[in-house]
Amino acid sequence: MxxxxxxxxxxxxxxxxxxxxxxxxxxxxxxAAAQPPWTLYYNPHCGTCLKVKERLESRGVQPKIVEYMKDPLSVKTLERILKKMGLGPAAITRFKEPFWMEKALDPDRLGRKEWLEMLAEHPFLIQRPIVETKERAVVARPPEETDSLFSEQ
Structure with missing residues (x-):
């Protein structure tokens, strides 16, 4: 054009x-007004991730799929997600992972930058699934957590 x-x-x-x-x-x-971009940070081996993907698709959303274990998230991306959540790194951290326990990491002693660098370097520590829209992001556990995102449309 x-x-x-x-x-x-x-x-x-x-x-x-x-x-x-x-x-x-x-x-x-x-x-035409474009549908807000939806991104699903996803692990194909996770049952909850599969349920969330199906739930979104059943509501007409075809999210961009990011397999974050294959394509780790940058610190910048993690910052953007957390800003949309209005929360800190603890909100997306899997504290029950053996790595976390073996290292005896203390969340109260980790600086934000150090914590996000650790999540970027060790993506298995990131809680899943995460659904991100233009305005908000949620950890979709349980899958019904995604329902609040539909009020944006």
Whole structure:
């Protein structure tokens, strides 16, 4: 479309609409409102993750799937998720993991930056599943936790 606009100026929208009509497509002068992006931070071996994926799909949401064990989350991504939750790193940490207990880590002594770096380096410590939308994020345990996200639409 940029090339059309370059050649036709302000008439480009009318040309695009006309082309759409000739191709049998409904067009309007306005773009359709896009569904807010949904991201599911997911482990395919987790039963709860599978239930959440099915729950979202049954409500018409096709989330972007991030297998965070294969593609670990960055500190920046973790910060964004926590900001949307309005919580600290403890909200997404799996404290029952043997690694956590073997290291005898004390949450009260871990700085936020150090904690997030640890989660980024050891993704198995991240609670799952996490569902993120444009405005909010939740740990979807139980899967019904996702219901509150639908009020955004």
């Amino acid at each position: 940029p090339r059309i606009k370059e050649k036709l100026g302000d008439r480009s929208l009318g040309v695009a609409k006309d082309l759409g009509k000739r191709l049998g497509k409904k067009t309007s002068g306005h773009r």
